[in-house]
Structure formats: structure tokens, C-alpha cells
Amino acid sequence: MAEYKGVLICGEVTEGRLESFSLELLGIGRKLADDLGQELGAVLLGSGIGDAAKEAILFGADKVYVVDDPLLKDYQTDSYTAVMEKVCKQLLPDILLLGQGAIGRDLAPRLAFRLGTGVTMDCIELAIDPETKLMVQTKPVYGGNALAVLVCEQTKPQIATIRVKAMAPLERDDSRTGEIISIPAELDPAAMRTKVLDKVKEEVVGIKLEDARVVVCGGRGIGGPEGFSQLEEVAKLLGGAVGATRPPCDSGWVAAHLQVGLTGKIVTPDVYVGIGLSGSSQHIAGISGAKNIIAINKDPEANIFRVAHYGAVGDYKKVLPTFIQKCTELLSG
Amino acid sequence: MNIIVCVKQVLDPELPPSAFKIDPEAKKAIAPRDRAPVISPFDENAVEAALRIKDAHGGTITTLCLGRDLDMAVVKKPLSMGADELVLLQDDAFEGSDSFATAYALATAIKKIGEFDLIFCGRQSADWDAGQVGSGIAELLGIPSVTPAQKIEIKDGKVVVERVVADGYEIVEVSPPALITVSNELGEPRYPTMKGIMVAKKKTATVWTAQDLGLDRSMIGASAAKSKMLKLFIPVREARCEFVAGETAEEFGANLALKLREAKLL
Numbered sequence: 001m002a003e004y005k006g007v008l009i010c011g012e013v014t015e016g017r018l019e020s021f022s023l024e025l026l027g028i029g030r031k032l033a034d035d036l037g038q039e040l041g042a043v044l045l046g047s048g049i050g051d052a053a054k055e056a057i058l059f060g061a062d063k064v065y066v067v068d069d070p071l072l073k074d075y076q077t078d079s080y081t082a083v084m085e086k087v088c089k090q091l092l093p094d095i096l097l098l099g100q101g102a103i104g105r106d107l108a109p110r111l112a113f114r115l116g117t118g119v120t121m122d123c124i125e126l127a128i129d130p131e132t133k134l135m136v137q138t139k140p141v142y143g144g145n146a147l148a149v150l151v152c153e154q155t156k157p158q159i160a161t162i163r164v165k166a167m168a169p170l171e172r173d174d175s176r177t178g179e180i181i182s183i184p185a186e187l188d189p190a191a192m193r194t195k196v197l198d199k200v201k202e203e204v205v206g207i208k209l210e211d212a213r214v215v216v217c218g219g220r221g222i223g224g225p226e227g228f229s230q231l232e233e234v235a236k237l238l239g240g241a242v243g244a245t246r247p248p249c250d251s252g253w254v255a256a257h258l259q260v261g262l263t264g265k266i267v268t269p270d271v272y273v274g275i276g277l278s279g280s281s282q283h284i285a286g287i288s289g290a291k292n293i294i295a296i297n298k299d300p301e302a303n304i305f306r307v308a309h310y311g312a313v314g315d316y317k318k319v320l321p322t323f324i325q326k327c328t329e330l331l332s333g
Numbered sequence: 334m335n336i337i338v339c340v341k342q343v344l345d346p347e348l349p350p351s352a353f354k355i356d357p358e359a360k361k362a363i364a365p366r367d368r369a370p371v372i373s374p375f376d377e378n379a380v381e382a383a384l385r386i387k388d389a390h391g392g393t394i395t396t397l398c399l400g401r402d403l404d405m406a407v408v409k410k411p412l413s414m415g416a417d418e419l420v421l422l423q424d425d426a427f428e429g430s431d432s433f434a435t436a437y438a439l440a441t442a443i444k445k446i447g448e449f450d451l452i453f454c455g456r457q458s459a460d461w462d463a464g465q466v467g468s469g470i471a472e473l474l475g476i477p478s479v480t481p482a483q484k485i486e487i488k489d490g491k492v493v494v495e496r497v498v499a500d501g502y503e504i505v506e507v508s509p510p511a512l513i514t515v516s517n518e519l520g521e522p523r524y525p526t527m528k529g530i531m532v533a534k535k536k537t538a539t540v541w542t543a544q545d546l547g548l549d550r551s552m553i554g555a556s557a558a559k560s561k562m563l564k565l566f567i568p569v570r571e572a573r574c575e576f577v578a579g580e581t582a583e584e585f586g587a588n589l590a591l592k593l594r595e596a597k598l599l
């Protein structure tokens with residue numbers, strides 16, 4: 001078997017900038033590479049990558065492989081898989097990391113099948129086993145109710161995708177140096193079987209959920225869109241953003257992109273307030289990085305109280321008005 | 334349009350976390366006795382997506398399910414919703430199969446079924462939360478895939494898919510044959526009708542074994558798994574919620590605000 005060596009991360013570039021979770025990939029990639037005593041590479045695919053390659057070095061990469069091609073402007077399964085297949089066969093990385101985002105979650109499994117190797121999706125912890133030197137991968141399963149620890153023993157590269165915000169990026173180090181290497185895409189446009197016709201972006205009013213320091217989430221117990229306007233009020237007061245569990249999104253009370261959880265947004269606010277939601281494992285999966293969890297629910301047995309720091313048991317319709325009133329008072333006083 | 338929908342039977346993911354149990358030795362979740370399994374929820378969305386296309390354009394829908402201890406009432410649900418055929422892959426040889434082996438068995442079964450325009454899967458199964466098998470089937474069959482979709486329409490023989498991304502969606506066009514995975518944004522799956530349930534009861538499932546499919550034994554089951562599970566465990570959470578004092582809900586509200594101020598969160 002050819003010798004597989006080093007850690008490679010697949011970064012994502014939007015409008016010439018490295019996505020924030022690519023920095024998280026670089027952070028954990030650096031750690032794994034150091035533990036192995038090997039190099040950390042970053043591969044960047046796109047069109048107009050510009051300074052992102054330099055950025056990747058400042059955040060931990062030793063080498064950055066840039067595949068810059070107009071055909072890579074939009075993510076498409078066929079083109080990205082073909083390029084990554086080529087890159088992996090050329091570089092033979094021991095470990096390949098991707099983000100569990102819109103690109104990684106589609107690309108990683110397809111690429112793993114093509115390369116005939118294993119992949120673990122949505123990992124929250126990665127480490128090198130000191131004896132076997134294999135990557136030990138921890139992944140939530142059953143909606144987050146349990147954690148599975150896995151290793152890929154027989155095949156290379158060992159591929160994992162990483163949950164957004166599960167790992168910390170390194171501090172930017174302007175003194176870091178590295179090498180930038182260009183790799184031609186050599187894509188055959190005829191082999192791209194999908195076409196992106198349009199991209200529709202949801203309007204985000206106010207603070208972005210992912211960036212908010214305060215997140216106020218409502219669940220099925222809110223009962224309808226009217227209830228959510230009260231949550232808006234709380235969010236505004238506390239300088240935060242509104243999120244939701246899946247049922248309010250599915251019922252159209254709020255926009256789908258406000259969903260927080262396993263298959264929605266991952267948030268890491270200082271303060272999270274969960275109102276009229278039970279605290280399903282799939283929702284908790286999206287808030288486990290919240291520093292302080294506050295819950296309002298009429299059911300004292302609700303699971304959310306098992307993870308909350310502060311709780312109020314009662315009908316939110318009665319609890320919220322006095323809460324809002326008191327907060328206003330305290331904030332203005 | 335002839336559509337194949339892959340559906341998996343899973344433990345009910347809506348089971349309260351406090352009732353979720355595992356067998357750490359066997360590295361498996363324990364099926365609760367008082368709660369029937371379900372079709373993995375995104376797979377029901379996939380069935381719904383197929384039914385919408387059938388409603389608009391006609392065709393047949395075949396559901397395909399690999400698993401053991403299958404509950405016939407559960408796996409027949411898509412039939413009662415309006416799907417036409419049910420194929421079950423059942424064999425002890427599948428025990429311990431990972432995503433690769435599962436995709437290999439499903440892809441081989443799809444070849445045996447023969448004619449199809451589209452294959453739908455759920456975006457991820459509710460037990461393993463992997464989201465791999467769909468892409469795997471597409472790769473093995475050499476067809477394009479789009480994941481995950483919130484809307485699928487047929488226009489002039491092409492498939493127009495709204496693919497869900499973080500802050501919105503992309504509109505992607507692909508020609509059949511293609512594999513598409515479906516997300517909950519598609520909308521609620523329809524309820525089975527009384528008539529549908531009667532029809533489903535009378536239908537018999539086609540059951541195939543590994544041998545019927547001519548599968549390579551070295552590519553299925555636990556020994557073929559690409560990844561080895563070292564451990565399965567339930568993370569410990571300390572219950573330390575501080576409930577605010579008070580007599581009425583109104584008092585709770587005010588006291589909660591005071592508590593947050595005290596904790597310097599406000």
C-alpha cells in the first residue's frame with residue numbers, strides 16, 4: 001500500500017474568505033497533525049480563492065493546495081468529488097477532515113464511497129490513539145442521546161466531518177509561514193450532471209442566529225405565530241435573536257432557517273432561553289455549546305430542565321409578560 | 334416516473350431522552366417494549382415527495398427496506414400512504430452492516446428491480462444520523478445525487494430540486510436517473526387513508542436474501558464494516574437546574590428576571 005501521510009482539511013471559501021468553520025477544521029487538524037508529528041495541509045476549492053490561502057496558513061496550515069477554476073464556482077457534487085478524488089490520490093493524506101455544512105455533508109460520503117474508505121459524519125471530538133496512531137472519532141448518534149466512538153482501521157484516508165462550532169480555531173498567527181501550491185482542476189464539464197439554476201437566500205433581519213450572544217428559542221408549546229412575536233420582544237430586549245425547534249418551522253410559524261438543532265443551526269450563545277419546548281435530544285444537539293441555559297415550560301418533567309441552569313415552571317403566556325416587564329425595569333434602572 | 338424510495342425502520346426518535354437505554358456490551362440501543370418502531374422520519378418525507386410526483390405525473394413507487402425484526406405494520410405504512418410495491422431485504426448476513434454494506438445491498442436490489450427514474454432517500458436516518466447511504470447508492474449506481482431537498486418538481490423531463498443550504502436554498506437541475514435525499518422542509522407526510530390501510534394489508538412484500546441478490550459475502554455484515562465501533566455510551570449530564578421561587582406563574586416571570594440579574598446575565 002502506498003504511504004498515506006499527513007492531515008488534510010477541506011476548507012470552504014465564500015466570496016474570497018475562509019468560512020469560520022474552516023478555521024475550526026484548521027484548529028483540530030493542526031492538533032492531530034502535531035500529535036502525529038506530520039504536516040497539516042488545507043485544500044481550497046472554488047473560483048476566486050484569493051487571500052483565503054494565506055489565511056489558512058495564518059490559522060495553522062503548513063501547505064495550502066488551491067484548486068481555482070470557474071467550474072468550481074458553485075458547489076456541485078460531481079465536480080467537487082472529482083477534484084477531491086484527484087487531490088486525495090495525489091497527496092495520499094492519512095486523515096481528511098471536512099465540515100458538516102452544506103458542502104461537507106454531501107461531499108464527504110460521496111468521496112468516501114469513491115475512494116472505498118470509511119467516513120464518520122458529524123464528529124464532535126477527534127484524537128489520535130497514541131498506540132495505533134489511528135484517528136479516534138466521537139460522533140453523537142440517536143439524535144444525540146448517545147455517543148459512538150469509532151476508528152477506521154483498514155482503509156485510508158480516514159475521513160471525518162466535524163460538527164460546526166464543536167472545535168475551537170487557533171488564534172491567528174501572522175508570523176506563520178507556509179507554502180501555497182496550485183493544483184489544476186482538469187474538469188470535464190460534460191461530467192457534471194447537475195446545474196445550479198439559482199440561489200435563494202433567506203433575508204436575515206437583525207442579529208444572525210449563529211452569531212447571537214442571546215438566543216431565544218420557541219417550541220411547539222408557543223402555539224402559533226402570534227406567540228413568536230412575544231419571543232421577538234424578549235430577543236430584542238436582551239439583544240439577541242429568535243430561533244425555534246422543528247415543529248414551529250414545519251408549521252410555518254417561523255422561517256425554516258430559524259431551526260436550531262441537529263439538522264438546523266448550531267448556536268453557542270452566552271444565554272439561551274428555551275420556551276415551550278421539551279428539550280428533545282435533536283434540539284439539544286444544537287445548543288450544547290450554550291453557556292447558560294434558561295427554560296420556561298409548564299411541565300416540570302420536561303427534558304429541557306435536565307440541561308437547564310435556570311428554570312421556571314409555568315404557562316409561558318403568564319410567565320413572559322412579568323419577565324419582560326421586570327427585565328425592562330432592571331435594564332433601564 | 335418510476336420512483337424507488339429507501340425507507341429504514343428505526344427506534345422511535347421521539348422517545349423522551351430519559352427513556353433511551355443502551356446495551357454498552359452489545360454497543361446497541363435497546364428497543365423499548367412499549368413503543369413501536371417507526372419509519373425514519375425523513376424517509377416518510379421521501380415517500381411524500383414520491384407521492385406528490387406520482388399525483389402529478391403518474392408512475393409507480395417501490396419502497397425498499399433492509400433490516401431485521403421488521404414490524405410489518407410499520408414497513409407497510411408507505412403502501413397505505415399510496416406507494417405501490419414493497420421490497421424487503423432480510424438476511425442474518427446483513428447483521429452489523431455499515432453504511433457501505435447497506436448501500437451496496439440496496440444498490441444491488443435497485444438493479445434487480447430494474448426500471449427506475451428516481452431514487453429517494455431520507456437526508457439521514459434517525460438512529461445513526463449519518464446521511465451516507467443515499468450518496469453511497471448513487472455512487473455505486475454511477476448516477477448523480479442531490480442532497481438534501483425541500484422540493485422536487487418535474488419540468489420538461491428534467492428534475493428541478495430545491496437543495497437546502499444554511500441560509501436558504503439552491504435550485505438544482507438534474508436529469509433522471511438521479512438520487513435525491515429529502516429533508517423535513519418538504520412538508521408533512523400525508524396520513525394513510527382507511528382505504529389505503531386496507532389495500533396495504535392485502536399486498537405482500539417481496540423478500541430478498543443476500544443470495545437472491547447474489548451479493549459478495551465479503552462486502553456485507555459486520556466483518557465488512559469500514560469503521561469499527563470501540564464504544565457506545567450515554568453522556569452524563571448533571572441535573573442542576575435551579576428553579577425560580579414563587580407562588581404564581583407571574584411571580585416566576587419576575588423572579589426569573591431577578592435571577593438572571595443576580596447571575597449577571599442581564
Ligand SMILES: Cc1cc2nc3c(=O)[nH]c(=O)nc-3n(C[C@H](O)[C@H](O)[C@H](O)COP(=O)(O)OP(=O)(O)OC[C@H]3O[C@@H](n4cnc5c(N)ncnc54)[C@H](O)[C@@H]3O)c2cc1C
Nearest residue numbers: 219220221245246261262263264276277278298299315316
Ligand atoms: C433525525 C431527526 C432530526 C431532527 N432535527 C431537529 C432539529 O434540528 N431541531 C429540532 O428542534 N428538532 C429536530 N427534530 C425533532 C425533534 O425530535 C422533536 O420532535 C422536536 O425538537 C420537538 O419540538 P418541541 O420541543 O418544540 O415540541 P414538543 O416536544 O411537543 O414540546 C412542547 C413543549 O412545550 C410545553 N408547553 C406546551 N404549552 C406550553 C405553554 N403554554 N407554556 C409553556 N410550555 C408549554 C410542553 O410541556 C412541552 O414540553 C429532529 C428529529 C429527527 C428524528
Ligand SMILES: Nc1ncnc2c1ncn2[C@@H]1O[C@H](COP(=O)(O)O)[C@@H](O)[C@H]1O
Nearest residue numbers: 339340399454455457458463464465466
Ligand atoms: N437499512 C436501510 N433500508 C432502507 N433504506 C435505508 C437503510 N439505511 C439507510 N437507508 C436510506 O438511506 C438514508 C440515509 O441513511 P444513513 O446514511 O444511515 O443516515 C435513510 O434516510 C434511508 O432513506
